[in-house]
Amino acid sequence: MSGLPRASDLGLVGCHVCGMVCRDVEAPDAACPRCGSSLHKRKTASYSRTWALLIAAFIFYIPANVLPIMRTVSVGDVDDNTILSGIIELWVKGSPDLAVIVFTASIVVPVLKFFALSLLLISAQRGSRWAQRQRSKLYRLVEFIGYWSMLDVFVVALLTALVQFGFFSQVEPLPGVVYFGLTVVITMLASMTFDPRLIWDGRDFDD
């Protein structure tokens, strides 16, 4: 053991909420004497929770892509669009820039999140010391871009509220958007339950 000591080495544990540093009593149900929130050296069951949420998010991502998310009715012409068909339509109908944005927000970002979180989980569980700094950067990125995937949900919600001209033009949300929203929310939860300190737990104080 070299370098700076860690809290666990010193027998200390910090409260996540109020930041109070307490003695580590090694009890599973210790709580902060000041604010009452539970104390733990690492987020409780971070691996299993993150895995569970990630798998749930992945399951929801399938209907989110298969089911149509939005129905547009324009002058009697009913059009149900899934995420992908919407992107294709945007591309074909001459808005490739919009298509790229939607593609990034609703396909690239969620898929990236699945990969990134899985990567972080696997590498941390194996105590890998590979590219720890980059992995923690990746984690911050995942945390940060998490909610941007809600873009689709917002677009559908906005269009539904704004475009209500009866027969001439109408936008209705379809079940797909619910699953998509669930996917986004659950991946955000998953990234929240992941404890980034786990990345560093396998380190050897030599860097």
Add this chain to the structure above:
Amino acid sequence: MTDDKKPITDDLPEPVVRRPRVNASIVWLVPIIAALVGLSLVIHAWIEAGPTVSISFLSAEGLDPGKTVVKYKNVTIGRVTAVRLSEDRSRVIAKVALEKSAQGFATADTRFWVVRPRIGLGGVSGIDTLLSGAFIGADVGESSEPKSEFTGLENPPPVTHGAPGKTFDLHSDDLGSLDIGSPVYYRRIQVGRVSTYHLDKDGKGVTLQIFVDAPNDQFVTTSSRFWNASGVDVSLGADGLKVNTQSLATVLAGGVAFQDPPGPHDATPAQEDAAYRLFNDRATAMAPPDGEPKYIRMRFEQSLRGLAVDAPVEFLGVPFGRVVSINLDFDEKTQTFPTIVGAVVYPARLGKAHDKLVALARERGDDEQMSQMMGRLVEHGLRAQARTGNLLTGQLYIAMDFLPKAPKVAFDGTAKPLEIPTAPGDLDKIQQQIADIVGKLQKVPFDSIGKNLDQSLGELNRTLKQVNGNVLPEVTNTLKGAQQTLGTANSAFAPDAPLQQNLGGSLQELQRAARSLRVLTDYLGDHPDALLRGRRADDKLQPAPPPPAAPTQGSKP
């Protein structure tokens, strides 16, 4: 290391130990629920998925994979998933995923057809159909034998399966604005619709099939008349402007109306598939039967501008037939171009008159043929005239009238077709008269009149110049002289002129003299004796003393 640790830990607070919280593994409920939801979706989709059938059509027009739906009674029961060419490329095959509830449609006697967009009666829904494209209509039969490959009908089936009602055939010259689904009206209430139509085999007409729903099919009787109630019928003919419409929906979508003719008629409900003629309008449909048409010909010597095919032919004002042809002929003898007008007439339209004429002809032993009858009528002055029916448009019609003054003509009763002698129309006479007047006017020597008038005016001009130059100065001089004379006269008569004063003096003298004379006469009146005796004393000569003189007068006698 422990040295570093100890001083810190000693001051640090002890965490509170509480009851154990829920197990962390409960979070695995989330993916389980997610899996259940996903599974339920899959199961739902699997349960909902009905049979997939393929329907072949001649053309894929209007069929859009993923969009075109299959409808039964306007309820969506499936969707076209793919359209591809058949192996021999003669047809297209549409794959249709039916819903689970529509499983019964994948049976042997189900019929499918493409409903092309058209404006229907439902207004918005009609436009909706027009814009959202065609859909596949379905009609299920009674069979339960499963089948997955169908041949789509090119036209909707005449009647949806099991609908109560009757089908009738209508024959017409053309389709007009009718279409499959166009309504059939009875007293302006929709009671049925056009189910199908097709060209007659000889191509000379159209046969429409209509379906009238029960119980209204009983109103179609053996004597019912059908007419085309579609569109706006605007006709501007010799008999004026006519606009006929049904309801606005009919104007858009077209329609057929039927009704029994007025008067006594056979009211037995018609049999299924009875055939009727579809008339163009209500008036024609309701008109009494025309009987056998006869073709006649007329030869007009004048221009027939304004006479059109279909112009009416009237017999004493009764619509009698219509013009069917107008041709120009050339007469070598007279080097003129007479117009040959052909017309179809319906003698039966004359009603009683026709019956009587026929009866009379029979009595006389004549042939009851029209030629014989016409021969007699022509003898009595029957002539055809082209008359103006509408002054606004100049439309002509053919009028058959008795003209007693008409010159006799030879009538060939055996000619085929029958040729009716003609007489120039009223307007032609007027034209002739106007031409005469114009001819006379042309004979007036406007040139020489003009020339003479011009000379006379020149003379006048010269005379006037002379008057101006010579006579007028003289006149001026004379007037000046006159003025001088008048001035002299004026001064002579002025109040201070000697003449005036002398005259005043003389008049005064004369006045005095007159007074003296009056005195004398008065005196003589009172004293006539003075003439003999001379004048008396002076005091008696006072005739006008003031009133006190009266007693003296009274005491005088």
